[in-house]
Amino acid sequence: MKKGYERRERVSKAIQREVARMLWSNVIKDDRLSAMVSIIDVNMSPSLSSARIYFSIIDSDLIDDIGVQAGAKAALDAQSGMISGELARTLNLKYAPRLHFIYTKSLKDSVELISLIDRTVESDESNK
Secondary structure (H helix, E strand, O other): OOHHHHHHHHHHHHHHHHHHHHHHOOOOOOHHHOOOEEEEEEEEOOOOOEEEEEEEEOOOOOOOOHHHHHHHHHHHHHOHHHHHHHHHHHOOOOOOOEEEEEEOOHHHHHHHHHHHHHHHHHHHHHOO
């Protein structure tokens, strides 16, 4: 495995942990983040100068609410400078990466898939 790729993966995982920590410890304060937000994945550019941060809404009552999704994205975008600076300090990065927050519904899709599997198993068991 290439050395640059390994570093990129390590930095991606560290950013994922740190942004999640900032969200859960209320370092990122914004009323638009009233729903529980989960950081799903982080993809770093090869130069480590920018990061795409994929997030999802955890609250099952709000997961389909487009207004909540847009509000969370707007809040994260508004705080991206502060988050980027905090990441550079905390992770000892030479340069603060530009952050791009992207909403993903992969968490919702996973929950729906698990529900479908459970229903199928129950149906198979009742047919025996």
